[in-house]
Amino acid sequence: MNLVGITINHRTAPIELREALHLSKNEIVDLIPKLKETLFNEGFIISTCNRTEIYGIPKVSKLHYQHIIDFLLENKNISGLKPEHFEKYFSCGAVKHLFKVSTGIDSLVVGDSQILGQVKEAFEISEDMNFSGSVLRRVFDVAVKVGKRAIRETEIGEGAVTVSYAAVQVVEKIFASLDKKKALVIGAGETGELAAIHLKDRGVGEIAIANRTLSRAEKLAEKIHGEIIPFSQLKDHLHHFDIIISATSSNELIITKDDIKQMMKRRKGLPVVIMDIAIPRDIDPGSQEIDNVFYHDIDSLEVIVKQNMKKREKEIPKVESIVMEELVSFFSWYNTLEVVPTIKRVREFFEDIRKDELEKIKHKVTDDDYAKLEDMTRRMIGRLLHNPTIKLREIAEQGTNIQEVETHSVILKELFGLNNGHSKIYKPEESDIPKKEESKVE
C-alpha cells in the first residue's frame, strides 16, 4: 500500500509552529486542488490546534516526503520549520498512525473527545472534493470504527481532564440533578466563559454572569442565555446561587469569609459549591471551614485532573490492541484486493468454457434437459473453483508473504493461459479425446 503521511504535532514541534501551520477549513479547501494537481491522486488533510497532517496516495512512485513539506511551506509562509519537526509515515505505518489519532491516544490530552469529529470532518472535505477513492474510503471507515470502539470499549475518554470540567465533576458529586440549580459565574474571561459553557452543557437550570465590565458580561450572558448580576451588587445576590464559580483577574479577594457566612445565613444553611479557579484567588479559602460550603480552588481541582489523566494513560494499551486488531483486519481486506482480478479472470475463463459446451448441445436436448444441464454445470464449476478461490483469499488475507500470493496468482494465470488478459478457450480435436477402451488402465 503506498499511502504516505506527514504530521507536525505536540510531540514534534512547539506550539508557535503548530499554531502557525494550522489550516482553516477554507485553507484546506483551497489546498486540495493543488495537492491533487501536483502530488496525490487521493488524500486528505487534518488540521487542529495541536496537529496538522497530510495523507495521500502519490501520483508518482518516487515521491519524497520533502516534496510534501515543501508543498506545505509554499502555501503557508512560516519561518523556522525544519524537517525534524515532521513525522513521516508510509503504508501500514501511516494507517496505524491515523487509527491512533482517531482514538485520541496520540493527542496532547490523552483521550481527547474532539479529535474523532475532526478526523471525520477531514474525510468529508476530501469526499466533497472528489479526493478520495475506495481504499481511502475504507481507511476512513475503519478509522472512525476504531475511534468509536476505543470510546465504547475502554475508559480512554472518561473523567474530567480540564480544571473547568473537574469543577463540574465536583458539583455533580454534591447535587443529584443540576436542572433545578442556579449557578453564578464571576468573571467573563476565557476561563469564566468555558466554565459557563460546561455548566450549561451539564443542564444547570439558571446561569448568571457577573463581571466588572458590563459589556463582556452581556456578551457571555447572551451566548449561554443567562442573566446578568451587576458586579457592584454581587454580594447581595450570592445567596440565590447553589453553585458559584469565580474566575476573575482581580489581584485581591472579592468575596470574604464573612460574606460567605452572611450568604449561608440567608440560605438557611443550604449547601453551596464554590469553585475559585482564579489565580490569584477571588474568594477567601477560609470559607471551606463553614458548614455545607464546598470550597475548591485550582490546586484541589488539579488533583482530579491528574487522577483522571493517569486513569486514561492506563487505558492506552487497551486502545492500542484495538488499533492492532483493526489494522490486521484492514490489511487482510486490502491484501485480498491483489488477488481479486486473478480470481475474477479464472472464474470468467471457466464460465466461458461452460457456456461454450452448453451451446454445443443446446439443440440436441430438450429444454427441460438443457435447464438441468445448465444448472448442473454451474454447480460443478462452483464446486471446482471453491477451494482454489478460498485458498487464494486465505493466503492474501494472512498477508505474511506477498511473494507467495503473487506466485500463486502467476501459476494460476500460467496454467489457464490468462496472462494476456484474453484467455483463449482450448477446443480439443477429436483425436485428443481418448477412446473409452484406450483410457482403460490395464
Place this chain on the structure above:
Amino acid sequence: MLATIHFLNILLPVLYLAGFLVYYFDFTKDVKGLNNTKRIFLFVTLVFHVFYLFARTVEFNHPPITNKFEIFTVLAFSIMCSYFLLELLTDIRNTGMFIIIFAFFFQLFSSMFIEDLIEVQEVLRNRLLGIHVISAMLGYSGFTISTVYGLLYLMLYKSIKISKFGLMFNRLPSLETLEKLSFNSLIIGFILLTIAIIIGIIWLPSAFPNFSYLDPKLVVTGVVWIIYGLVIAAKYSGFWYGRKLIIFSQIGFAVAILSVIATIVFKDSFHSFY
C-alpha cells in the same frame, strides 16, 4: 423438611457473604457486566431466605420471632429486602456492600446459634405479636439503612471538603442522593416503628398482666421515636439540612442500639422473652 432447613441455615450466610463480595468487587473495580449479575444474585438469595423463613414457620408451628437468633434472621431478611426494593426504585447500585455486610453478620449469628424450637410460650404464637415484631424489625431495618447512607454521606462530605478524591468520591452517588436515600429510609423506618408501637400499646396491656408504660424498653423506644420524629419535623420545616440532619439521625440510631442493649441488661422487663 428439617434437612432442608439445616442446609439453608448453612447456605444463607454463605450466600450473603458471596453477595457482599460481588458488591465489594463491583464497588472497588467497577466491573462492567456485574451490574445485573449482582442484582440477580441478591434476588436469588432473598428467594432462598423467604423459603427458609416459611419452612421454619411450617415446621416449628410458629413464626421465627420467638428468640433473638430467630429475630436476627428476620432482621437480616428485612434489611436485605428493604435494600433490594430501594435499589430497584432508585437504580443506585453501588452502595449494596455497605448494607449486605449487616445482613451477613445478623444471618451468621443466627445460623450459628439458632435452635429447632417447637415448644414456645403461648403468647409468642399470637398473630398481633407477629405483626408487632415484624413491623418493628422492618422499622429498625429502615433505620439501619438510613444510618448506613448517613455514614456514607458523612464520609463523602468529608472527602469533598478536604479535596480527597479517592474511591469513595468516585464510586458513591452524590451527597444530595445519599441524603435523600437516608431520609427516605428513615421515614419508612419511622412509619413502621410507629405501627409497631401502636400495636404494642393496644395489645400488650391485655397480653401481659405486669405491663407498665415505664418499662425500660418502652421508654427507650419512645425516645428513639421522638428523636426520629424531630429529625423528620426539622427536615420538613426547612430548619435543618444535610450534615446536621444526618448527624441527628445517627444519634437516633445510637439510641436505638442502646434500646436493644437495654432489653438485654434490664432482664426484669416484661418485654423480654428470651
